[in-house]
Amino acid sequence: MANLPMLAKIVVEGVIRLTKMFTKQFKDAQAAEADGGQQESESEDDEAGDGDERVHRNAAKQAKTCLRKSLGLVKDIYRKFSQHTEFIQEFSNTVYQEVVCD
Numbered sequence: 001m002a003n004l005p006m007l008a009k010i011v012v013e014g015v016i017r018l019t020k021m022f023t024k025q026f027k028d029a030q031a032a033e034a035d036g037g038q039q040e041s042e043s044e045d046d047e048a049g050d051g052d053e054r055v056h057r058n059a060a061k062q063a064k065t066c067l068r069k070s071l072g073l074v075k076d077i078y079r080k081f082s083q084h085t086e087f088i089q090e091f092s093n094t095v096y097q098e099v100v101c102d
Helices: 004-039 046-081 085-100
Strands: none
Touching: 004 046, 004 085, 046 085
């Protein structure tokens, strides 16, 4: 129980925040690429671009999976440690700021 607040903070502020940041940057990069792609003509480097796009799409899928699993961990933490009111209040504030306020 002594390490639980620190581990819970890692899940919420580490994993969830990082996956949300990655997803936002990925979406911004896609939007910028779409805007730039409309202005540029096609080049011979399409095969390399397709490979990069595939890698980024796979990374985005993994980020979504990671976010889903970390939200499942948040749910499990609530279920298992709901009797510790002081911890749950602090944890709820952190979850609210990272997940709901955004």
